[in-house]
Amino acid sequence: MVFIKRGPYLIVSLLAILFVLGACSLYLTGATVSVLSITDGDTIRILYDYDRDGYPENIPLRYIGVDTPELHENSKPMGEFGEEAYQFNKQLIEDSGYVIRIEPHGFDSFGRILAFLYTENGKFINEELIRNGLARPLTYENTAQHSMDFKExxxxxxxxxxxxFSLYDTAPVVDASEVRNDLKSFVDGGYLGKIIWLKFYVTDASKYILEGNDAIVEIRKEEANLFFDGDPEFESYLHKTVKVFGEIWENKEDGKPKILLRAPFELKIIN
Structure with a gap:
């Protein structure tokens, strides 16, 4: 049997534990909130009393488990279908009367609430964006309860x-060297943010990376687990010419065009 000495330290410790448990519970219970504005395809601002002090605040909210093309350039380039994702998201919010139900799960590093969202008539907004080809899965282990839904x-x-994927059968197949030499925004006639088939010869392969002289393709461990049972078998593509379907980013380390892979149907061997 363990005896705990009573005193001020015990009281302070118990209060600290209760505070932490109370704070955590804020992110585990759903809430109905008003939407103030739509930022882009996967971010909005809501009126939410997240700390329950009686004063709702104007706070940003980022959708969990999805990544839509960017509407504006920031750490990632402006993306093709960014406007379509924004308009689709906006329509879902409007049809819900700018009132939604959220299932929050804490904050990200930018101070945004992370949440799953539902319209007034029960539509799962995160999933609807993916189902309509306007978002890609972006999985994290601690909020992965809907990952299989997102995969389907x-x-x-x-x-x-x-x-x-309306471009899947018609998007151009472009050699990586050409893409690398024209990495200005797609709105200016370049390839940055554009959806194409990127063609290159694989000179190096590891578990999560394929690389050529002028291209790099990566997959996050979480998507490798979700779509490839943990192993995309990238080593089998070594010394082969491949084409990869996706949105072109720039790899900051070396200026190569880069695609973040999700699913097996986005990668094909040419020869």
């Missing part, structure tokens, strides 16, 4: 050629 929705978007 992504395949549905692909099979029905919705959103970004």
């Amino acid at each position: 929705a992504y395949y549905e978007a692909y099979n029905n050629r919705r959103g970004i």
Whole structure:
């Protein structure tokens, strides 16, 4: 049997534990909130009394588990279908009367609430964006309870050629050297943010990276687990010419065009 000495330290410790548990509970219970504005395809601002002090605040909210093309350039380039994702998100919010139900799960490093969102009639907004080809899955282990739903929705978007996949059969196949030499924004006629098939010869391969002289393709561990049972078998593509479907980013370390891979149907061997 363990005896705990009573005193001020015990009281302070208990209060600290109760505070932490109370704070955590804020992110585990749903809430109905008003939407103040739509920022882009996966970010909004809401009126929310997140700390329950009786004073709702204007606070940004980032959708969990999805990544839509950027509406404006920031750490990632402005993306093709960014406007479509924004308009689709806006329509869902408008149809819900700018009132939604959120299932919050804490904050990100930018101070945004992270949440799953539902319209007044029960539509799962995060999933609807993926199902319509306007977002890609972006999985994290601590908020992965809907990952299988998102995977199925992504395949549905692909099979029905919705959103970004409307270009799957018609997007140009472009050699990586050409893309690297024209990495200005797609709105200015370049390839940055554009959805294409990126073609290159694989000179190096590791578990999560394929690399050529003028291109790099990566997959996050979480998407490798979700779509490839943990191993995309990138080593089997070594010394082969491949094409990869996706949105072009720039790899900051070396200026190579880069695609973040999600699913097996986005990578094909040419020869």
